[in-house]
Amino acid sequence: MKWPKQITPGYVAQMIRAEKNVGKALGIFNSAIGEYPNGFKHNEDTFGLMIGRLAAAGQFIEAESLLIKMTIEKVRCPEDIFVTMCRAYGKAHRPFEALRTFHRMKDFECKPTVKSYAVIFAILVRENHLKLAFKFYDHMKKVGIGLNIYTYNILLKALCQKPSTLDRAIKVFREMPEKGFVPDAFSYNIIIDGLCKNNRVAEAAELVKEMDGRSCAPDVVTYSTLIHGVSSLGNVDGALELLQHMLANNVSPNVVTYTSVMTALCNAGRSLEALEFLRQMKSKGEKPNMHSFTTLIHGFCMEGKIQDAQNIFDQMKLRGWKPDAPLYGKLIAGLCAESRSEDAASLLDEMALNDVVPNRATKHIHENMHNVVVQGLCKEGGRQNKAFQVYLNMVNSGICPSFETLNLMVDRFCKRGDVDKVDRILRDILANGFLPNSFTWAAIVRAFWKKGNVRETAFLLQDELTHQIL
Structure with missing residues (x-):
C-alpha cells in the first residue's frame, strides 16, 4: 500500500480500524514498519489495537506473537491488552488459556488490578469451573484485592450455581451493605434467578417487592425471571398477573417475557391464547425468536391441533430458521396420529434436503420418526409402496428399523x-x-x-x- 511521507501511530491505528479484514489489517500493521524501517515504531496503542483485532478473530497465536514482539521492542504492555486477551479467550470458551495469560502479566512487568482479577473470576464462573473460581476468589482476598460491586455480583452468581450454596449466596447478599456495598439491580436479579431455578419462587417474589421499595426498581430481566419461575410451577394465572403488573409499572416486556408466558399457556393447554401473545409481541415491535415459535408448535401438537402447528412451522421457516430434529419429530408424530403419514413422509424428505441428519444426540429421535412414519403408511390403505420407499431410505441412512416395523411390513x-x-x-x-x-x-x-x-x-x-x- 502507499503511505504518505510522514506517518504517526494515530494514523496507522486509523488505517487498521478502517480495514474490516483482520488479515489485511495485520498487513497494514507490518507494512508500516517495512516502509519506515528507520523512522516509525509501533507504540502500545497500535500494538494493543492489533492484538485486540487478532484475539477477537480467534487468531491467538498471532496475537501472542505480537505480545512477545512488544517486549523485544521494549514497548510497555499495559493491563488493558491482557484484559482484552483474557476476554477473547473467555468468549472462545478457553478459560485455562485466559488464566495462563493472566499469570503471564508478571513476565511483562505488568501488575494486575481488580479489573484483571474480576475478568478471570467472571470467566471461571461463566464456564462453570466453580471450584477453581472459589480458589481464585480466595487468592484475590489473600493478595489484598479490594472487592467492588462487580466482583460481589460475580461471587453471588457463582454461589447461585448450585443448590447447596444458594443460602450462602443469600447470606453474602444480605451482608453486602455492612461491607459498604448496596446491592444493585444486577445483585437482586442474580439472587431472584437462583431462587426461581430452585423452585423457591415465593422468596423470589418477596425480593421483587423489596426492590419496589428501593432505588433499584425491578427491570425487564427481573420480571422475566420471575414470570419464568412462576410459569415453571404451572401457575399460568400468576404469570399473567405479573405481566400486567409489569406493564402497569411501565416496564416493557421483551421476547423472553412473552415467550415465558406463552410456554405457560401452552403447557396448560391454552395454545390459542399463546398465539395471541405472539401477535401482541409483533404489534409491539418485539421480534419473536425461534423458541417463541417452537413453544407454539409443541403446544398445538400436544392439543392435537396439527394444522395450527403446521401454520406456525411454515411461518418459522419463512423467517429463515432451520427446524431441528426434535421439532420435526413432534410434528411428524402429530401428523401420523391423524393418519396423515404421507404428509409426515414429506417432512422426512424435507429433513434430508435440509441436511437434518442423525448424530449421537438425535439418533433415537430419527429412529422414532422413521419407524412411526413407516408403520403409519403400512396401516393406511394403499400406501405400502411408499412405506417400503421410506424404509429403504432409513436403512440406507443407517437408521435402524424397529422389530415392530419389520413385522408389520x-x-x-x-x-x-x-x-x-x-x-x-x-x-x-x-x-x-x-x-x-x-x-x-x-x-x-x-x-x-x-x-x-x-x-x-x-x-x-x-x-x-x-x-x-x-
Missing part, C-alpha cells in the same frame, strides 16, 4: 403376495439380530406357498431361519 407385503419385498425385509430382520415370531413366520411361509414356482425358496428360507434359531 412383512405382514402387509405377505398379504399382497409381494415375496420379493418380504424376502428383503426378512433378511434385514435376521441381519439386525431379530427372530420373527411364529405368526410372522407362518405369514411368510403362506406368502411363498401361494407362489407355486417358489416353494423351493420357501423351504430354503425355513432352513435358514431354523439355522438362525439354533
Whole structure:
C-alpha cells in the first residue's frame, strides 16, 4: 500500500480500524514498519489495537506473537491488552488459556488490578469451573484485592450455581451493605434467578417487592425471571398477573417475557391464547425468536391441533430458521396420529434436503420418526409402496428399523403376495439380530406357498431361519 511521507501511530491505528479484514489489517500493521524501517515504531496503542483485532478473530497465536514482539521492542504492555486477551479467550470458551495469560502479566512487568482479577473470576464462573473460581476468589482476598460491586455480583452468581450454596449466596447478599456495598439491580436479579431455578419462587417474589421499595426498581430481566419461575410451577394465572403488573409499572416486556408466558399457556393447554401473545409481541415491535415459535408448535401438537402447528412451522421457516430434529419429530408424530403419514413422509424428505441428519444426540429421535412414519403408511390403505420407499431410505441412512416395523411390513407385503419385498425385509430382520415370531413366520411361509414356482425358496428360507434359531 502507499503511505504518505510522514506517518504517526494515530494514523496507522486509523488505517487498521478502517480495514474490516483482520488479515489485511495485520498487513497494514507490518507494512508500516517495512516502509519506515528507520523512522516509525509501533507504540502500545497500535500494538494493543492489533492484538485486540487478532484475539477477537480467534487468531491467538498471532496475537501472542505480537505480545512477545512488544517486549523485544521494549514497548510497555499495559493491563488493558491482557484484559482484552483474557476476554477473547473467555468468549472462545478457553478459560485455562485466559488464566495462563493472566499469570503471564508478571513476565511483562505488568501488575494486575481488580479489573484483571474480576475478568478471570467472571470467566471461571461463566464456564462453570466453580471450584477453581472459589480458589481464585480466595487468592484475590489473600493478595489484598479490594472487592467492588462487580466482583460481589460475580461471587453471588457463582454461589447461585448450585443448590447447596444458594443460602450462602443469600447470606453474602444480605451482608453486602455492612461491607459498604448496596446491592444493585444486577445483585437482586442474580439472587431472584437462583431462587426461581430452585423452585423457591415465593422468596423470589418477596425480593421483587423489596426492590419496589428501593432505588433499584425491578427491570425487564427481573420480571422475566420471575414470570419464568412462576410459569415453571404451572401457575399460568400468576404469570399473567405479573405481566400486567409489569406493564402497569411501565416496564416493557421483551421476547423472553412473552415467550415465558406463552410456554405457560401452552403447557396448560391454552395454545390459542399463546398465539395471541405472539401477535401482541409483533404489534409491539418485539421480534419473536425461534423458541417463541417452537413453544407454539409443541403446544398445538400436544392439543392435537396439527394444522395450527403446521401454520406456525411454515411461518418459522419463512423467517429463515432451520427446524431441528426434535421439532420435526413432534410434528411428524402429530401428523401420523391423524393418519396423515404421507404428509409426515414429506417432512422426512424435507429433513434430508435440509441436511437434518442423525448424530449421537438425535439418533433415537430419527429412529422414532422413521419407524412411526413407516408403520403409519403400512396401516393406511394403499400406501405400502411408499412405506417400503421410506424404509429403504432409513436403512440406507443407517437408521435402524424397529422389530415392530419389520413385522408389520412383512405382514402387509405377505398379504399382497409381494415375496420379493418380504424376502428383503426378512433378511434385514435376521441381519439386525431379530427372530420373527411364529405368526410372522407362518405369514411368510403362506406368502411363498401361494407362489407355486417358489416353494423351493420357501423351504430354503425355513432352513435358514431354523439355522438362525439354533
